[in-house]
Amino acid sequence: MLTVEGLRSRYGRIEVLHGIDLHVDSGEIVTVVGANGAGKTTLLRCLSGVQPVTGGSITFRGELLVPVPAYKRLRRGLAQSPEGRQIFTNLSVEENLRLGAFLFNDERVEKDMDDAFQMFPILKEKRNLAAGGLSGGQQQMLAMARALMGRPSCLLLDEPSMGLAPIIVSQIFDVVKGLKALNVTVLLVEQNAFGALKIADRGYVMETGHITMNGAAEELIADPRIREAYLGI
Amino acid sequence: MSELLQFLFSGITVGAVYALVALGFTIIYNASDVVNFAQGEFVMLGGMITWFAHAQGLPLPLAALIAIAATAALGVAMNKLMIEPARGAPVVSLIIITIGASIFIQGAAQLVFDKQIHSFPAFSGDDPIRIGGATILPQSLWVIGGALVVFLALWLFFTRTLLGRAVLATSNNRLAAQLVGINTNFVMTLSFALSAAIGALAGVLATPITLTAYSVGIGFALKGFAGAMLGGMGNPKGALVGGFLIGLFEAMTAGYLSSQYKDAAAFIVILAVLFFMPQGLFGRKSTDRV
Numbered sequence: 315m316l317t318v319e320g321l322r323s324r325y326g327r328i329e330v331l332h333g334i335d336l337h338v339d340s341g342e343i344v345t346v347v348g349a350n351g352a353g354k355t356t357l358l359r360c361l362s363g364v365q366p367v368t369g370g371s372i373t374f375r376g377e378l379l380v381p382v383p384a385y386k387r388l389r390r391g392l393a394q395s396p397e398g399r400q401i402f403t404n405l406s407v408e409e410n411l412r413l414g415a416f417l418f419n420d421e422r423v424e425k426d427m428d429d430a431f432q433m434f435p436i437l438k439e440k441r442n443l444a445a446g447g448l449s450g451g452q453q454q455m456l457a458m459a460r461a462l463m464g465r466p467s468c469l470l471l472d473e474p475s476m477g478l479a480p481i482i483v484s485q486i487f488d489v490v491k492g493l494k495a496l497n498v499t500v501l502l503v504e505q506n507a508f509g510a511l512k513i514a515d516r517g518y519v520m521e522t523g524h525i526t527m528n529g530a531a532e533e534l535i536a537d538p539r540i541r542e543a544y545l546g547i
Numbered sequence: 548m549s550e551l552l553q554f555l556f557s558g559i560t561v562g563a564v565y566a567l568v569a570l571g572f573t574i575i576y577n578a579s580d581v582v583n584f585a586q587g588e589f590v591m592l593g594g595m596i597t598w599f600a601h602a603q604g605l606p607l608p609l610a611a612l613i614a615i616a617a618t619a620a621l622g623v624a625m626n627k628l629m630i631e632p633a634r635g636a637p638v639v640s641l642i643i644i645t646i647g648a649s650i651f652i653q654g655a656a657q658l659v660f661d662k663q664i665h666s667f668p669a670f671s672g673d674d675p676i677r678i679g680g681a682t683i684l685p686q687s688l689w690v691i692g693g694a695l696v697v698f699l700a701l702w703l704f705f706t707r708t709l710l711g712r713a714v715l716a717t718s719n720n721r722l723a724a725q726l727v728g729i730n731t732n733f734v735m736t737l738s739f740a741l742s743a744a745i746g747a748l749a750g751v752l753a754t755p756i757t758l759t760a761y762s763v764g765i766g767f768a769l770k771g772f773a774g775a776m777l778g779g780m781g782n783p784k785g786a787l788v789g790g791f792l793i794g795l796f797e798a799m800t801a802g803y804l805s806s807q808y809k810d811a812a813a814f815i816v817i818l819a820v821l822f823f824m825p826q827g828l829f830g831r832k833s834t835d836r837v
Contacts, residue, residue, distance in 0.1 A: 362726060383730075385724075385728055385731065386728070388726065388728040389728060394726050396723070396726060400720055400722050400726070401723065402719045402723060403719065404715075405719060412712070413724075413727050416712075416716075416727045416728050416729055417728045460727065464727060464728065
């Protein structure tokens with residue numbers, strides 16, 4: 315579904331992605347794990363089109379994605395729940411969700427919103443409140459729900475566990491795991507390698523702008539090098 | 548008593564012009580957090596181009612339409628040539644760019660047109676209407692009506708239309724707006740076009756009363772800005788109420804104090820707002836949690 319080949323990107327003169335190769339097949343949950351500063355967020359920003367690509371290619375459902383501007387990529391089926399959540403803080407929870415469905419104007423919007431509220435009941439309670447007043451965990455839920463309102467076939471998730479309490483993290487990872495049943499393919503970028511690999515089918519390990527290892531998630535969890543470097547075991 | 552009524556009428560008339568300028572500020576501010584200090588030049592161009600086209604023999608309504616369209620096109624050019632290339636720069640830098648644009652437009656208008664004061668005929672004649680011992684010009688009713696109609700249209704646009712919500716979303720978080728599928732460049736272009744057109748409309752409506760010249764823009768910008776600040780930046784309702792209040796305050800100052808202090812009224816309001824209620828009358832409290 316999504317194929318990345320030799321992807322390069324830079325901030326000014328400093329190259330941060332030195333040729334990334336990865337692929338995500340339809341229906342999979344694939345995770346990219348790695349330490350802070352490895353380039354994971356830059357990779358996702360390249361995929362959603364808000365970060366310039368300086369080399370390599372991105373193919374999504376058979377179409378070259380690099381020349382497509384960011385605002386058109388959701389129309390192709392690619393949604394992102396970005397780093398730092400990036401919700402519309404001045405608008406209400408419900409308005410955030412409606413903007414997630416900006417591209418659509420049909421009855422399914424209401425149904426999708428009901429589904430989102432079912433997925434994250436707390437958002438229903440707070441639907442008329444300004445999103446800026448939500449807690450970190452609720453904002454993360456809103457960011458994911460908003461991305462899903464765009465009816466993506468593939469969801470890019472950037473660090474959904476960042477800064478959240480363990481109980482919220484496991485709740486969010488459960489939802490990610492459940493996306494499979496909704497036919498949403500997931501590319502999950504995480505520092506929380508253990509949590510991410512536990513729900514993923516396959517994983518990639520990223521270090522300073524390179525992919526250094528990849529394989530089935532359970533193999534990576536069992537690998538002594540990974541256990542030492544990322545799982546703290 | 549009729550004296551007070553007369554000051555009220557003149558206050559509401561200039562207030563309507565300031566309200567239109569303030570509404571222009573509101574749109575660009577909502578889309579980009581930028582306060583566009585060239586807003587007053589749009590008012591000047593509306594008046595000057597209409598005068599020029601009318602003086603060439605075009606009928607007044609056509610001249611006014613040309614003025615509004617040309618000014619809107621200039622607003623788009625300003626966004627494309629000055630604001631868009633500087634995207635990513637801090638908001639303060641963008642505001643300084645708009646001040647530069649304002650000086651540039653003023654200089655260009657001085658060259659293209661001239662340095663004289665101009666006007667064109669009022670739309671519905673010059674016979675004052677008598678109400679309770681005071682008089683009001685028919686043109687004043689045009690200005691007041693124009694401000695109300697524009698306000699209503701904008702209010703519907705921001706609250707009821709998808710595109711209006713896209714403008715609000717773009718101002719709140721440009722990255723997120725792109726991610727939900729909003730073409731943020733188009734939103735910016737649209738805002739500048741709309742804002743410039745509203746400014747030009749204010750110039751068209753007001754010129755038969757206030758007269759126009761290449762240099763009138765700054766005054767309109769400052770007073771419209773004072774109105775927008777007083778009402779709460781970014782809120783169309785605030786812009787409308789703030790603009791009218793500034794006009795009334797100015798008319799009362801001129802009437803009961805001295806017309807020499809008239810222009811100080813707006814500045815006193817700006818200072819008072821900054822000191823005592825920076826959010827303005829209708830500004831929303833920001834609720835960011837980190």
